[in-house]
Amino acid sequence: MNVVVTGAAGFIGSHVAEVLLSEGHEVLALDDLSGGFRENVPVGARFERRSVIDPLDDLFESFRPAAVYHLAAYAAEGLSHHIPVFNFTNNAVGTANILAASYRSGAKHFVFTSSIAAYGHPHTSEPFDEETPCVPCDPYGAAKLACEHHIRSCQAYFGGPAYTIFRPHNVFGPRQNIADPYRNVVGIFMARAMQGKPMPIFGDGSQTRSFSYIDTVAKCLAHAPMAGAAANATINIGGDQPMSVLELSRQIARVLRVPHQVEHLAPRKEVQHAHCRHDVARRIFPGEYSELVSIERGLEKMADTLSGQAIPPPTECPSAIEIEDNLPPSWRDRLVGSSERIRCAK
Ligand SMILES: NC(=O)c1ccc[n+]([C@@H]2O[C@H](COP(=O)([O-])OP(=O)(O)OC[C@H]3O[C@@H](n4cnc5c(N)ncnc54)[C@H](O)[C@@H]3O)[C@@H](O)[C@H]2O)c1
Numbered sequence: 001m002n003v004v005v006t007g008a009a010g011f012i013g014s015h016v017a018e019v020l021l022s023e024g025h026e027v028l029a030l031d032d033l034s035g036g037f038r039e040n041v042p043v044g045a046r047f048e049r050r051s052v053i054d055p056l057d058d059l060f061e062s063f064r065p066a067a068v069y070h071l072a073a074y075a076a077e078g079l080s081h082h083i084p085v086f087n088f089t090n091n092a093v094g095t096a097n098i099l100a101a102s103y104r105s106g107a108k109h110f111v112f113t114s115s116i117a118a119y120g121h122p123h124t125s126e127p128f129d130e131e132t133p134c135v136p137c138d139p140y141g142a143a144k145l146a147c148e149h150h151i152r153s154c155q156a157y158f159g160g161p162a163y164t165i166f167r168p169h170n171v172f173g174p175r176q177n178i179a180d181p182y183r184n185v186v187g188i189f190m191a192r193a194m195q196g197k198p199m200p201i202f203g204d205g206s207q208t209r210s211f212s213y214i215d216t217v218a219k220c221l222a223h224a225p226m227a228g229a230a231a232n233a234t235i236n237i238g239g240d241q242p243m244s245v246l247e248l249s250r251q252i253a254r255v256l257r258v259p260h261q262v263e264h265l266a267p268r269k270e271v272q273h274a275h276c277r278h279d280v281a282r283r284i285f286p287g288e289y290s291e292l293v294s295i296e297r298g299l300e301k302m303a304d305t306l307s308g309q310a311i312p313p314p315t316e317c318p319s320a321i322e323i324e325d326n327l328p329p330s331w332r333d334r335l336v337g338s339s340e341r342i343r344c345a346k
Contacts, residue, residue, distance in 0.1 A: 009036030117141030173214030205246030213298030
């Protein structure tokens, strides 16, 4: 079938596009390259450099996708407090635009990557399930939750497209941008360790996350329109194994074969324990979940793909900073003055 994958030059989108191509689908890869790389788009996909906030009916109506996978977003959760207008425009208005184009062009299924940021900071050390109340604590999570409601309301009002909303968490693996200093703790640690520098940890590193290797996540996303029970479902997706950020830094030093060096920064406001139940995902995608890769093995696989590679220059935030107050000092040094720089570049 014909499918559109937005964000296909990014990390997860490129893997989803690759799975779809390998299974014989025609893939239109849409990305504005604001956070991704042209070389990530898998061979065989048709690439269009367009923004999800621009009119796209020409493209959708000529391609007539049966399914649309909407992954494009700027996914820097902590930074979203400081770029709220950009965050809502890119991530929420962009989603409304892609959903409208999907509906008008007759798409039957809409796959959306929300985030566990939609849950906010529940006061529990228990894993979140899909019934855990959603009380997002930052603009990134708030925009994702708004998109979820909008997608469901569109399906209820117009009778389609069917949707599958995924809430992924801490996904990592090959093709992840390791040069973005504002997101992806695995990538940040890998880049620093490869440079022989200490890995920066906010607080004491006892916060836990279930870091999730890409393969199972990408396959579940790709297969959602073909899995009957995924229609109109909301699904946590990722690994089950919690690990502290401090232990992650030890594992990264191990797989890169470098000394373990960390630098403790002032704690920031963040959820202490973020991990999920995946009973729904396991029921709908038993085959994909039977291949779940452990964090330790996933890090080894990611390190193998980085071996001998130069670290790309740091990528910058695609937006000017809108509110500078409360920026962590390590970010302030890079970002102060960025408003002026980004205005000049435009
Ligand atoms: N990586 C994770 O752990 C994680 C966790 C939860 C949710 N998600 C969600 O999954 C999706 C993919 O995340 P990722 O980690 O692959 O990020 P990524 O940055 O690697 O990929 C996102 C892609 O979207 C593109 N993009 C951004 N704004 C765009 C726009 N206006 N028009 C067109 N393209 C645009 C970027 O250029 C980039 O290639 C995002 O929606 C993210 O919010 C990711």
